[in-house]
Structure formats: C-alpha cells, structure tokens
Amino acid sequence: MRHTHLNILYSVAGALYIWASSAAAAALHVDVLDRDGKPVSDVVIVASLRTPPQTLGPLLPSSHAIMDQIDRQFVPRILVIRTGTAVDFPNSDTVAHQVYSFSPAKRFQLSLYRGHVYPPLIFDQPGLVVVGCNIHDNMLGYIYVTPSPYFGKTDTGGTLQLEGLPGGEYEISAWNPRFNEASDEITRALRLASDARQPVTLRLTRPLSPEPRVRPTKANRSDY
Amino acid sequence: MITEGTRCGGLCRALFLVALGCPVAVPAADWGEQSLEVQVDVRYASTDVERSFTQGGLGLGRFDEDHDGPQLGRLSLEYRGALTETLGAHVTADTYADHDKNPIDLTEAFLEWRPYPSSAWRWRTKLGAFYPPISLENRDTGWRSSYSLSPGAINTWLGEELRTIGAESSFTWLGSRTDKGVDLSLIGALYGWNDPLGVEIFERGWAIHDRQTGLFGGLPKIFADSTSRHQVEFFHEIDNRPGYYLGAQASWPERLVLRVLHYDNRGDPRASNGYEKAWLTRFDSAGLRFEWQPDWTLIAQWMNGDTAVGASADGLGFLRTAFESYFGLVSGVFGPHRLTVRYDRLTTNTLRGEAYFDGYQDANGWTFGYGFDFGNGWQLWIEGLQVKGELEQRSLLGLDPDFRERTLQCAFRFRY
Numbered sequence: 001m002r003h004t005h006l007n008i009l010y011s012v013a014g015a016l017y018i019w020a021s022s023a024a025a026a027a028l029h030v031d032v033l034d035r036d037g038k039p040v041s042d043v044v045i046v047a048s049l050r051t052p053p054q055t056l057g058p059l060l061p062s063s064h065a066i067m068d069q070i071d072r073q074f075v076p077r078i079l080v081i082r083t084g085t086a087v088d089f090p091n092s093d094t095v096a097h098q099v100y101s102f103s104p105a106k107r108f109q110l111s112l113y114r115g116h117v118y119p120p121l122i123f124d125q126p127g128l129v130v131v132g133c134n135i136h137d138n139m140l141g142y143i144y145v146t147p148s149p150y151f152g153k154t155d156t157g158g159t160l161q162l163e164g165l166p167g168g169e170y171e172i173s174a175w176n177p178r179f180n181e182a183s184d185e186i187t188r189a190l191r192l193a194s195d196a197r198q199p200v201t202l203r204l205t206r207p208l209s210p211e212p213r214v215r216p217t218k219a220n221r222s223d224y
Numbered sequence: 225m226i227t228e229g230t231r232c233g234g235l236c237r238a239l240f241l242v243a244l245g246c247p248v249a250v251p252a253a254d255w256g257e258q259s260l261e262v263q264v265d266v267r268y269a270s271t272d273v274e275r276s277f278t279q280g281g282l283g284l285g286r287f288d289e290d291h292d293g294p295q296l297g298r299l300s301l302e303y304r305g306a307l308t309e310t311l312g313a314h315v316t317a318d319t320y321a322d323h324d325k326n327p328i329d330l331t332e333a334f335l336e337w338r339p340y341p342s343s344a345w346r347w348r349t350k351l352g353a354f355y356p357p358i359s360l361e362n363r364d365t366g367w368r369s370s371y372s373l374s375p376g377a378i379n380t381w382l383g384e385e386l387r388t389i390g391a392e393s394s395f396t397w398l399g400s401r402t403d404k405g406v407d408l409s410l411i412g413a414l415y416g417w418n419d420p421l422g423v424e425i426f427e428r429g430w431a432i433h434d435r436q437t438g439l440f441g442g443l444p445k446i447f448a449d450s451t452s453r454h455q456v457e458f459f460h461e462i463d464n465r466p467g468y469y470l471g472a473q474a475s476w477p478e479r480l481v482l483r484v485l486h487y488d489n490r491g492d493p494r495a496s497n498g499y500e501k502a503w504l505t506r507f508d509s510a511g512l513r514f515e516w517q518p519d520w521t522l523i524a525q526w527m528n529g530d531t532a533v534g535a536s537a538d539g540l541g542f543l544r545t546a547f548e549s550y551f552g553l554v555s556g557v558f559g560p561h562r563l564t565v566r567y568d569r570l571t572t573n574t575l576r577g578e579a580y581f582d583g584y585q586d587a588n589g590w591t592f593g594y595g596f597d598f599g600n601g602w603q604l605w606i607e608g609l610q611v612k613g614e615l616e617q618r619s620l621l622g623l624d625p626d627f628r629e630r631t632l633q634c635a636f637r638f639r640y
Contacts, residue, residue: 095259096306100340102401109340111309130401134310134340138477140400177405209405210516212478 026192028162031201032154032174034208039158043176044080047150047162050189051169064120066090067131067141069097074131074141077212078176083147086120089131098134105129105145128175140212142177167194174202178209258305261365265297267373267605267635274623277428278322278435280444280454282618284587284611285631286374286433296321297373297635298434300366312336314354316366320435325455329438331367332387346396353389353439353459356469357411358382358485360513360523361553365639367436371521371564372593373607373633374434376551378509378527383436384443385424385458390415390466400477409473411485419462419491422503422531426545429585429615430570447620451499462502463492481513493533493541504541505531519557526550530575543577555593564593570613587613587627605635 028047032040063085068075070092081087091097091114100109105127110118112135123129123145131141144151152160172188179186181204192198269292275281276288287295300318307313316332334352355362359379361369367383369375375383392413399406427446437443442455467489474482491504507529514522528548532541548571555564568589574582589611596604612628619625 098309098340102341102343107342112306132341132398132401134338140477210479 025163026165026167026194027197028150028160028165028170028172028190028192029197029199030154030160030162030172030174031199032158033201033203035204035206037203039154039156040176040178040204040208041154041156041158042078043154043158043160043174044078044144045152045154045160045162046080046144046146046148046173046175047165048146048148048171048173049150049166049168050171064088067143068092069099069133069139072133072136072139074139077140078142078144078153080144080146080151080153081123082149082151083126083145084122084124085145086122087143088116088120089118090116095135097136097139099131100134101129101131103127103129106143109134140177144175165192167192167196172200172202176208178211179204180206180209182206259303261302261639263298263300263302263366263368263637263639265299265635265637267295267297267633268293269295269631269633271629271631273629273631277424277431277443277446280446282428282446282615282621282623283629284428284431284433284615285609285629286435287631287633297633297637298366302365307335310337310339312338314352318366318436318438322435324438324441325457326438326440329441331383331436331438333439341398341401344398344402346398348394348396350388350392351390353387353417354392355382356386356388356392356413356485356487357394357471357473357483358509358511358525358527360481360483360511360525369434371523371553371555371562372566372591372595373605373635374432374591374609376525376553376566376591377430377432377549377568377570377589378525378551380432380434381425381430381549383434384431385418385421385437387418387439387459388413388415388469389417389439389459400475405476407473407475407477409475411469411471411473413469414466415468415489416464416466417459417461418467418489419460419495419502420456420458420500421489421491422505422533422545423456423458423501425547425572426503426531426533426543426581426583427617429572429583429617430547430549430568430587432568432589432591432609432611453499457500460497460500462497462500463495465490465492467491479515481511483509483511485509487529493539494535501533503531503533505529507547521553521555523553523555524551532576534577536576541576543581544575545572545583546575547572551589560597560599562593562595562597564591564595566591566593568611570611582616584614584616587611587615601639603635603637603639605633605637607631607633607635609633 030045032043065081066088096112096114105125106129126145126147129143133139154160170190173185175185269287271287271292273283273285273288276283303315305313319328332354334350334354337349361375363370394411396409442457469487471485488506491502493504495502509527511525530546532544534542536542551568553566570587572585592608594606609631614625616625
C-alpha cells in the first residue's frame with residue numbers, strides 16, 4: 001500500500017514537473033556534422049542546465065528502457081537514459097549470451113541466458129556503461145546515463161530536437177564511440193531564453209572512426 | 225624407446241572423452257549454449273598436379289591428375305558446448321575419404337575457460353589440442369578459411385603439421401570496453417606431442433590446400449626411410465621436452481588486428497621413437513587483418529623460421545632447413561558474392577646437410593576465389609590456384625625442378 005502511495009506521489013510530481021517544464025517551452029535544435037560537413041547519426045546529446053541550478057525532477061521508478069540482443073548485436077547499440085532508469089536486457093537470439101559490464105557506473109553480469117529471464121537493472125549512477133558479451137567478443141553496447149532530463153540521439157539526418165527546456169545557461173554535450181576529438185565529449189556552453197527555439201551546430205574537428213561492421217549471423221572464431 | 229602409447233593419442237583420447245563425457249555429469253540447467261554443426265563439402269577438381277603429396281609425391285596440390293574429378297572436399301562435425309557458466313568444450317571431427325590411417329579423425333579438441341572480466345583485464349585459458357593464434361584467414365567453423373577454399377601457404381602448413389597440444393593462456397586488456405577502442409593481448413603456451421613438426425616442410429616445402437591432418441592421422445612419406453611405416457605422423461611426444469610460444473595482439477574490434485608470435489618447440493634433434501624423429505622447429509610470425517567498408521578485407525601474414533633434425537655437436541641438427549613465406553589477400557563481399565585474390569610467396573632452403581638432402585623451394589602462388597552464398601547454409605565456391613617456381617628436391621624423383629601446377633576446384637558446401 002505504501003508503495004502505491006509513493007507511486008502516485010511520484011506520478012503527480014512527475015506530471016507537475018513535466019507541465020512546469022513544458023510551460024517554459026524553449027527548444028533546442030541540434031545538428032552534428034563531421035569534419036566534412038556530413039551529418040552524424042546516433043550521437044548522444046545532453047543538455048545540462050547550469051544556471052539556475054537545475055532542480056531535477058523526481059526519478060520515476062517507471063522509467064524503463066530496453067537493450068535487446070539480435071543477430072549477436074546489442075540493439076540499440078547506443079542507449080541514453082536518465083539516472084535511475086531500469087534497463088531490460090532480453091536476448092532475442094537463438095544462442096545464449098553472457099552480458100556483463102565492468103564500467104564504474106554499473107558493474108554487473110547476467111549469467112548465460114536466452115529469452116527474457118532477468119528482471120531489469122537500475123542504472124543509478126551517471127556515466128558511460130560499456131556492455132559486452134563474454135561469449136561473443138564482437139558484441140559491444142553503450143549505455144549513457146545522465147542526470148539531466150533533456151537528452152536524445154541524433155537521427156539519420158544528424159539532428160535532434162529537444163523540447164520543453166526551461167530558460168537558463170546550458171552545457172550541451174555530444175558523445176559517440178566513433179568520435180576522435182581531443183576530449184571524450186564535445187561540449188558547448190549556451191544561454192537559452194525561456195521561449196527560444198535555438199539552433200546549435202556541433203562540428204567535429206577530427207575524422208570519425210569507421211562505422212562498426214555488422215557481422216554475419218553465423219559465429220566466427222573469435223580472435224584471442 | 226618411446227612406445228606408441230605415449231603419443232598424442234593417450235592425451236587426446238582422454239580430452240575427447242572428457243569433452244564428450246562432461247556434459248553427462250553436468251546438470252541440464254547449466255547447458256546454456258550448445259551447437260553441433262555438420263558441414264558437407266563435395267567438389268569437382270581439375271588439375272595438372274603430377275603426383276600430390278597426399279599420394280606420396282612432391283605435387284603441392286591436394287589433388288593430382290590421377291585423383292581429380294568428383295571428390296569429397298570434407299565432411300566435418302563441430303561441437304561447441306558450455307559445460308559450466310565459464311567452461312566451454314570444442315571438438316571438431318573430420319573425414320576427407322582419402323585413405324588416411326583413420327577414416328574419421330579429430331582436428332581439434334579442447335576446453336576453454338573464460339571467466340568474466342571483473343576489470344579491464346581478461347584471462348582466458350585453453351587446454352587440449354587446438355591451433356595457435358596465427359592464422360587470420362581461418363575464422364570459419366572447422367578452422368576453414370572464410371575467404372577461399374584453400375588458405376595461404378602459412379596456414380596450410382599449420383593445418384598439415386602443427387597443433388598446440390597443451391595449455392595456452394591469454395591476458396587481454398579490454399580497451400574496447402573502456403571506450404579506448406583497442407584491445408591488447410599477451411599470449412603464451414606450453415605444449416608437447418608435436419615433435420615431428422617440420423618434416424613435411426623440410427621434404428616438400430610449402431603447399432597450398434585445405435586438408436588438415438587429424439590428430440591421429442598423418443601424411444604419406446615422400447622419401448622412404450628405414451622404418452616400415454608409410455605415413456609420417458606429426459602428433460607424437462618424442463624428446464620429452466615441452467615447447468612454448470609467446471605472442472601479442474592489438475585488436476580494434478571488427479576493424480584491425482595485428483599479431484606477432486615467436487614459436488620454439490625446443491625439440492631435441494637427436495631424439496627418435498624408432499618411427500618418427502624429433503625436429504627442432506622455431507619460427508616468428510606476424511600478421512595483419514584490416515576490414516573496411518563496404519565489407520572489404522585485407523590480410524597479410526609472414527612467417528620465417530627453421531627446422532632441424534639429427535645429431536650434431538652444437539645440438540642444432542645435422543640437417544637444417546630455413547623456411548619463409550608471406551602472403552597478401554584482398555577479399556570483397558558484394559551481396560551474396562565474395563571475391564578473393566591472394567598472392568603467396570614460398571621459399572625454403574637447406575642450410576646444413578645439403579650433401580644428404582638438398583631442399584630448395586622458390587615459388588609463387590596465385591589464388592582466385594569466388595563464393596556464392598545461397599542462404600540456408602548452402603554455398604558454392606570456385607577456386608583457381610596456380611603455383612609456379614622451382615622445387616629442387618623434385619630432381620630426386622626424376623622430375624624437372626621447375627614446375628607449374630594449376631588446379632581448378634568447384635565446391636558445393638552445405639552446413640546444418
């Protein structure tokens with residue numbers, strides 16, 4: 001019963017928060033371009049409010065995401081979630097996988113399994129969590145955990161539209177495992193008026209690493 | 225004298241039984257993944273090879289003009305299973321139906337322990353009989369090349385004569401799991417039961433084909449010796465001295481692999497078991513595989529070493545031959561089609577004891593491969609292969625040392 005009350009409280013608080021945020025109604029239109037000016041897809045974009053200090057909305061226990069395993073690949077390969085989100089790791093392949101991570105933000109291992117057998121894991125620390133399979137070395141997935149509620153990934157056109165941001169001083173960060181920039185992420189400080197629709201273009205200065213290849217579905221012998 | 229019982233047979237049979245027997249004792253719940261793959265390869269070969277080494281000649285092709293036409297390329301069965309959460313078994317059994325001693329034989333049988341990485345360092349250990357991490361071509365099940373029917377000369381030789389029968393451990397720093405992109409590995413092994421390693425490359429030189437010698441099988445002897453045996457068998461322990469190899473690898477997953485390895489079987493060239501001799505075989509190898517869009521692969525491998533046999537004052541053999549080979553391969557995939565072209569350079573040279581056996585090989589190989597994937601496990605392969613050059617020991621059989629061999633093969637493969 002206590003849990004039910006808490007859930008209602010969370011839901012009400014969350015709804016109020018979303019309403020309050022959307023009332024501010026600023027928007028960011030982010031474009032990510034490579035060194036040659038071509039759009040870059042699948043880039044994690046996070047807008048973090050610096051001033052005024054962000055009053056983070058409640059972590060909703062119902063926040064939920066899925067990282068599936070299909071044809072010996074993590075799908076999606078890159079997942080961006082808010083701190084506190086529960087992530088499911090179903091295995092849709094006919095072969096079993098052993099999913100693990102030793103990233104400081106979330107250490108875990110899911111023993112050999114097929115199907116949907118494990119309860120979701122809560123990612124309660126911000127940071128990058130690199131996920132692998134102990135049987136299929138070529139499987140690599142990335143979970144980007146951020147405390148900010150304003151995030152997303154660029155689409156195939158290299159763009160992302162973030163809506164409902166309150167006005168203030170922001171830091172916009174962009175990350176993708178293919179980046180070869182001087183630092184792991186590229187960041188941009190930005191002032192956003194409360195009703196602005198602000199375009200932002202982030203251009204890479206160094207060439208991207210090549211796109212990961214999709215292996216044939218039949219397992220090859222692993223290297224080492 | 226070492227008896228038959230001390231050969232690889234005892235160990236390998238035990239490993240095979242362990243590999244097959246363990247699952248019976250393991251609760252069903254621990255069976256996470258098992259796979260059993262049967263692969264049938266039937267082919268039509270047309271060749272001008274005069275007498276193949278598989279028939280006791282010095283022809284470098286697997287088939288010869290008296291043994292071409294419809295052939296069984298290979299019938300193989302590969303089992304992989306998880307015995308426990310972190311312990312896997314791997315067994316490959318084959319037949320080539322070419323009158324080897326055993327109609328069905330094993331090419332690999334090993335256990336692999338893969339504990340979960342708890343930090344960026346990963347440790348893996350293999351125990352049993354398996355290939356060392358040299359080939360960058362043989363990535364398919366049954367240690368087949370993924371790029372053509374016949375692997376390059378270096379990897380052909382591994383399939384003929386070399387197997388690690390012992391233990392191998394690797395330590396890998398998983399940079400790719402820490403967002404650094406590169407995995408760095410060190411690898412080392414201790415092994416035995418492979419003391420005749422070197423006899424084939426000494427007598428015949430390098431060859432290019434896809435026949436792998438079984439752990440209990442052998443190849444016909446080319447030059448008769450004082451024993452009554454007609455086959456040379458490679459997987460025996462003769463000198464009771466373990467060998468080792470040490471290697472390193474840098475790998476950007478799915479993109480670039482760089483490998484180096486130093487191999488020394490620490491053989492005692494004076495030792496014999498009455499049938500086979502121990503050879504002192506040492507080599508260095510290096511390789512690179514680069515994969516780039518849209519599904520193009522470049523592979524280059526190099527190997528340089530020597531092999532020696534017989535008593536000598538310095539313990540380095542009465543007869544000694546140096547060998548070196550390298551190849552470059554480019555392969556592209558276009559939908560269901562794969563096209564591969566490879567150049568092989570093959571050289572051997574007797575350094576000591578030329579008065580008794582003057583072996584010398586200086587040849588070039590060109591391989592053109594075409595594969596078509598029908599889906600559902602069906603594949604068609606067509607391969608044209610030419611090896612041309614000089615093989616001095618052919619004169620011992622009354623043949624012209626200069627030779628040119630051409631083989632055209634068409635294979636249908638089905639895997640289930």
